[in-house]
Amino acid sequence: MDLPILVTIKPWLNFFHPLLMWVLLGLSIYAMYLGVQIRRTREAEGDTKKELIKGKFNIKHHQIGSLLLALMVLGTLGGMAVTYINNGKLFVGPHLLAGLGMTGMIAVSASLTPYMQKGANWARVSHISLNTVILGLFGWQAVTGVEIVQKLISKM
Template identity: 75%
Template structure:
């Protein structure tokens, strides 16, 4: 989970570089285009989408298999919210590719909320693992 959080921060960095590239002019734009930030952002985002969905479903499956139930609490609800947010954010890609600024702004907003939830999710996940270890 912590590796995914770091990957998410890297995706945010790449997204900011894409925005810088879009707003740059002249020589600066030529230099930024060489970084292929847009391609890397899209690729990392796709990997994050897949891993988050798999992680969310996998986490719930393992919890259910081990305990015969899901523990409805902040960690589960935040995880489900994160899964929904990343899917919604990714679904805006076709609109952003066509130049829709509303989609870009929504994508950025969703991803910053997602990043905040993810940081909190990682911390509560460590607490859950510590509880499991202490009960073993």
């Protein structure tokens, strides 16, 4: 199926996924900062706690986390779709498998929210651990993704 519009934008589709993922990497780092601020707020006392509460870090963290979850799932599916559209197949390798793993982990991490809201420390530890692994994999994905983009550019 070679629609004229698809033929026109097909080469540029390769760059949507990498750009989105770099934005998500930055948002992930910001979400981590907000999470640290939530922990500081929870552990603070007196005037310090009152001042930290004004930052509304918990609301911002939930909003950024929701955005990350949605865009990670859509970005993963989109990256796979573009690969298939351009090549007629998926390349099953470390980059794809790590990306799928990260997508599953972020879903599990987000699903822990109700337990954390009820004060379950195991859920907080699990949430933090999963997100730390995700952030580490994200850094590795960024490097391997740049290598893939460089291969695509060299073929243009």
